[in-house]
Amino acid sequence: MTQESDVDALIRQRIRSLRLARGWSLENLASRCELSQSTLSRLETGHRRIALDQLVPIARAFGTTLDALVETADDQDVVIRPQPGHSQGLTTWVLSTGDGLNGKTVAKMRITPDRPHQLGVHPGRDWFTVLAGIARLELGERTILVHPGEVAEFSTMVPHAICAHEGPVEILSIFNHDGERAHLHDAPHAAG
Template structure:
């Protein structure tokens, strides 16, 4: 568990094409600064179960609210975190996304 983030894996083994499904509770805001934004090959997808997620994509900031979803190329520098209180998401990550977002 990374500080401010709790993760539950919902798939026991990687699914077709190596994807993993996880539920993540975010308690901290998205990290700031150009060094905080990461890139990796692939695409990320998540839907917000509760709260609001702040998604930083390059120089853009997108607020994704409960019931909404986001999908983006992970070659765009990105980070995400809770906005104005905790948030929970379900995400589908490819192998690179899993290594980047689910490893401590």
């Protein structure tokens, strides 16, 4: 199969899948995009060449963009191969792409006891879960131990630090833009 026919097949499959997912018949889709049932049937089955002037109203009928309807499949949008970023006592793997999760960043962090202890403050809320070890959350005047499987969520306007307690700890954290700048700026990272 050529690359062009692969793309055509993918577009045809998307059109049919979107139509069926909505429970629409060919007649329903035809009335929504002002194309004939027979044209849509031939498009879906590969008996008619795909044309841009047909795809625009089809995308509009599904409430999506032309780009989303025709984008090619690529492993880069599915699999992230994180590279570790290192700073003293901290290894960070960024697990999300910049355009995913509505501006949130997901990171796996390995914190060791030799990480410099410094309380920080930034706008928003932080969230993390402990994968292995025990995290020591310094939150204002309080110290809270967070064990594997437990989750901590807190206001980041309170001075805070996440530390290792009696050995290394691995956490999975979700940050907003301010949290990413505050917690990941020291550790160079790559998402690809």
